[in-house]
Amino acid sequence: MRGGTVQINWHETKPVLTCDFHPLSGLLATGGADYDIKLWATVSGIDQKKSPGVTYQSNLSYHSSAVNSLRFCPLGEQLASGADGGELILWKSHTTDAGEVWKVHKSLVFHRKDVLDLQWSTDGAYLISGSVDNSCIIWDANKGSVHQILDAHFHYVQGVTWDPLGKYAASFSSDRTCRIYINKPSKTKGVEKTNYVCQHVISKAESQMTDEPKSARSHLFHDETLPSFFRRLAWSADGSFLLVPAGSHKSTPTSEPVNTAYVFSRKDLSRQESLPALMLPGASKPVVAVRFCPLTFNLRGTNTLSFFKLPYRYIFAVATLNSLYIYDTESIQPIVIVAGVHYAAITDIAWSPAGNYLALSSQDGYCTLLEFENQELGSPISLSEEKNVVGDANKSPVPEAINNISNSDSVDSRNEIIENSHKEEEDDKDGKEASPSTRVPPSKPAKRRITPMAID
Template sequence: MKGGTVQINWHDTQPVLSLDFHPHYGLLATAGNDHDIKLWEITWGESEKKLPTASYQKSLSYHSSAVNILRFSPSGEHLASGADGGELIIWKLHASDDGYTWKVLKTLSFHRKDVLDVQWSVDGAYLVSGSVDNSCIIWDANKGSVHQILDGHLHYVQGVAWDPLGQYVASLSSDRTCRVYVNKPQAKLKGYEKLNYVSQHVITKSELQRHEDSKPPSKSHLFHDETLPSFFRRLAWAPDGSFLLVPAGIYRNSSASEVLNTAYIFSRKDLSRPAVQLPGASKPIVVARFCPVLFHLRGSNSDGFFKLPYRVIFAVATFNSLYIYDTESTPPIAIFAGLHYAAITDIAWSSNAKYLALSSRDGYCTIVEFENDELGIPFSVAGTSKTMNPTNVSKSDVTDQMEIEMPAALKVDIAADKKASLGNQSQSTMMMKTPDTKKPTKRITPVVIN
């Protein structure tokens, strides 16, 4: 594993606000305050010490304001980009004399204010967007029209996520709530069931158990309020739909004497309350992203909380650090810190799990390159050579296979955690840092919420 900040001029040294890998061609798309979308070809480092390189390919110029979010469709044929002022564009890939070109296909107009996040449905027929106008909109991508408006939030919608199995849509807002919507299709019309998402869960507080038996449990907020200095709270579903990972969390211990930054993991079996928390980050966690490839179990660690027939790998980022986890182990498998001088804004995985990229408001991007099979051996569907992906998994398969183990008691020793040195972690853990950046004093360790 090797990685670092690529010292090139990404967006005229202006903040880079989002990035995403094309699902087939290995291109990296970036977007930022310069109003442009830029496409880059990422090549691996030839020598052991050489970092991956990014070669500029072309720019997509149409937006008239800062581009906050971009996401390729699952097929790779389309690209959605959202910007300030409510601009939302769908681009389409075309063949051209020089290989390919992207052209504006649809301009989606309804949001009244900045679009902060976008996510495609797994079939690419719809997309959901979140905006500063406090609403989520489900769009019909083929028609370029509004399909449904979800207007339950009372403040900015800073993150949206579409369940890869198509049953749920989730949103996260600075009103301190995560909302989960379930699809209850309307009556069939000419054999077609119309999507219809209705609110199923509004997750905002949890009970805080106190040591004193005489006092009843109090309610504690699960998420940061609107003073969190970030416009992004990018949540994500696991590629198999087994669980939802929600950033921007806060956790109070039983005595309520200390508040920890965290991300919460919600099991698909019960989306009404978090099942696991990732505490200990010195800064708020603002973005989560899953590796699209599932991996075979290694069988080397039985301490994991997730009882899955394969390993799922995911990354979470605070303002200044990146943590990589897998579902078979408890501590992170890699930690990167001190890579940027301003807040991290987005995370992207390449479709083959070879690269992990993150963007920052300091105008630069970091690219991490993994060696062959370093993350593990890709999990294949039984009897085939096809790599596991969401389209190979049914809802019943996930429900039957997915389980988060709940021990009777599991405590976090914060004092001991502060004393732990990153240098004493296992060899699979890696930290990248700039010379003037202090080491993080806390390790993030998943904790089951009883």
């Protein structure tokens, strides 16, 4: 793996707030506080034994305020971008003699305040957005109109996501709740319409005092004082589990909270109360974004103690305010830790469609680009194999992806990993002192130490 903070003028030295890769061409799109969207082509550095880079392609100018979130449609022909002031724009690609050109297609008007996050449905028919006006809106992308408003949150909605199987949607707010919505289609004049209703409000969990027979309920998530406008959550590609950032776990009411990301099993979402199935190792700073690699990988068979019961591997990235962890579902310990590459908060994560690039955007005005060598992350499953393997795993209406474990067991079995995570970041407490470095955990001696290089 090679990478580092690319030292170019991304958005006139202003904060880069979001990033995403085109699902077909692999172009990297970034949005920033300069009100613009820029498209970049990645440049590999592996053959030259250098860090990867980017070359500027084009500029999309229309927004009149900072662009907080952008996402390409899964089919690749549209791009959605949300900005301050409630601006939400759909861009559409056009093929010309000069090449591909992106033009404003629709302006979606209803949010009264800043749009902080958005995501397309798997089929590209709908878009969900979250806003500072405390609401989520499901949009009909073809009509460019409001399909449904979900307005039960009491504070900013900072993260939204779709279940890839179409049954659920989720929203995450600084009111310290994650809401899970289930699709209960309604019929009007014989026509069935999607209709999402809130099934669960995930907010608190019990923490047991060792000397008290009664348990106390503590909040699972950080409050509005979290120094980030983003809590970007994500589903796994098979829909088997939901990964939620901004976790704050207390094993007892008197213990110090530990920063974490939670894993919620799909099968638990059908129960009366949804509780985390797994708590990922804590970091010194809060988790603000998570993102899955788009590829599905073959099992390596190196870990028999995995908490995930999948016949394949997923790889996902977890970003804190000042560091990055990369995990796979075959183990619970991060396979790579990247720290000290930015001077201000990380804002977004994006994987390229081939899984060979991972991009981080930051409020310091720069982006970090990591490049993975062929099969460095593992052996990808071919599309035909993936369809069969994932299809078999999902034949049951409720895929069993995660072993049943208690929260207390989850915490106890990870104390050493949490300590290692803190050691990795102890020289980066302010996000400024440490030199850029990419490390693997000390307990993974087989992995090599890599140092990213800046691009000239």
